[in-house]
Amino acid sequence: MQAGDILIRNVRPQDLDDCCTVETSGFSAEEMASRETIKLRIKTFPQGFFVAEIGGRVVGMANGASTNKNDISDEELKQLVGHDPLGKNMVLFALAVLPEFQRQGIARRLVERFVEEAKQSKKKKVFLMCKQHLIAYYERLGFSHMGLSRSTHGGSQWHELCLSLEGKE
Helix, strand or coil, X not given: CCCXXXXXXXXXXXXXXXXXXXXXHXXXXXXXXXXXXXXXXXXXXXXXXXXEEECCEEEEEEEEEXXXXXXXXXXXXXXXXXXXXXXXXXXXXXXXXXXHHCCCCHHHHHHHHHHHHHHHCCCCEEEXXXXXXXXXXXXXXXXXXEEECCCCHHHCCCEEEEEECCCCC
């Protein structure tokens, strides 16, 4: 299937099932967010939750939180404990695209929209954690590798990356 016209938009409550499907396709059972967590993220911070839609079908998503913290290894943050809509930073928790729509630039467009929201909200930085094999991908999107994270979420080894927005319009 081809991406065609991709609409990147804020999540809506009725997108929950589709977002759960996308989450399941992108993360292992140990790493993925539960349905309840995704529902909480949609309800609590829809301005930091974007979906990619093609022909009315949700095929990808990016979601996160806003915080004053610089340490994103805290597992509670993924449950939005410490989330502050007015926080100085945004944290990207999840980026996933259905397998049949990968390698078409959808993930890049989702990250770009997430970063644009952070800029519009006058945030200072965007943080994320990823696995070793994705570091170069995020570096191409402007993120800097900060090193190995203390997080062992899902039994995996994670790396922290940061994109400074200060001085960037």
